[in-house]
Amino acid sequence: LAKTTQPISMDSYEGQEVNITCSHNNIATNDYITWYQQFPSQGPRFIIQGYKTKVTNEVASLFIPADRKSSTLSLPRVSLSDTAVYYCLVGPTYNNAGNMLTFGGGTRLMVKP
Amino acid sequence: EAQVTQNPRYLITVTGKKLTVTCSQNMNHEYMSWYRQDPGLGLRQIYYSMNVEVTDKGDVPEGYKVSRKEKRNFPLILESPSPNQTSLYFCASRAQGGTEAFFGQGTRLTVV
Numbered sequence: 001l002a003k004t005t006q007p008i009s010m011d012s013y014e015g016q017e018v019n020i021t022c023s024h025n026n027i028a029t030n031d032y033i034t035w036y037q038q039f040p041s042q043g044p045r046f047i048i049q050g051y052k053t054k055v056t057n058e059v060a061s062l063f064i065p066a067d068r069k070s071s072t073l074s075l076p077r078v079s080l081s082d083t084a085v086y087y088c089l090v091g092p093t094y095n096n097a098g099n100m101l102t103f104g105g106g107t108r109l110m111v112k113p
Numbered sequence: 114e115a116q117v118t119q120n121p122r123y124l125i126t127v128t129g130k131k132l133t134v135t136c137s138q139n140m141n142h143e144y145m146s147w148y149r150q151d152p153g154l155g156l157r158q159i160y161y162s163m164n165v166e167v168t169d170k171g172d173v174p175e176g177y178k179v180s181r182k183e184k185r186n187f188p189l190i191l192e193s194p195s196p197n198q199t200s201l202y203f204c205a206s207r208a209q210g211g212t213e214a215f216f217g218q219g220t221r222l223t224v225v
Contacts, residue, residue: 041219103156
């Protein structure tokens with residue numbers, strides 16, 4: 001599985017747009033990029049997944065450049081409730097071994113009033 | 114409601130006393146998995162299962178056992194718990210070929 005690198009932490013203020021970048025230089029052709037959000041003492045929650053270009057849902061947008069060696073999770077107009085750890089995962093959507101997910105260290109986002 | 118349910122949510126036990134943490138999902142998912150989360154170490158996979166009667170070791174399987182006798186259930190068994198197994202445990206499930214993994218609410222285990 002491709003190794004990912006993300007900032008350890010980020011601070012923002014309510015109402016701002018937050019962009020969290022993840023580097024994955026060794027991404028493979030069949031790898032997807034997936035982001036999860038985790039609140040303290042809760043299980044991770046799926047946010048968004050993409051393969052290339054841009055994906056948008058009701059929660060976030062995911063920007064992936066043509067070389068796919070990095071990706072950026074964009075959270076529009078964050079609120080205090082967006083304070084959480086955000087994980088970038090890179091790997092096949094599924095693999096024959098069934099080994100589901102490999103989490104890195106994540107980015108701890110702190111949203112301030 | 115689609116969900117993964119773990120029990121108990123909190124457990125304090127003594128060294129060597131066998132325990133089981135249950136996990137059940139109601140989404141008919143093929144894949145299920147157990148993770149532990151420790152400060153500074155992130156989420157690490159303990160065991161996973163592709164389907165009934167098919168299980169395999171993850172990154173940190175020592176001291177744990179699992180079974181998958183039914184599709185919906187994937188219990189985690191600690192035959193002889195030790196203090197270094199004090200952790201926050203999560204169960205997860207995903208459909209084969211699916212995009213999204215669903216996590217339980219977690220079980221905070223303390224072994225004294």
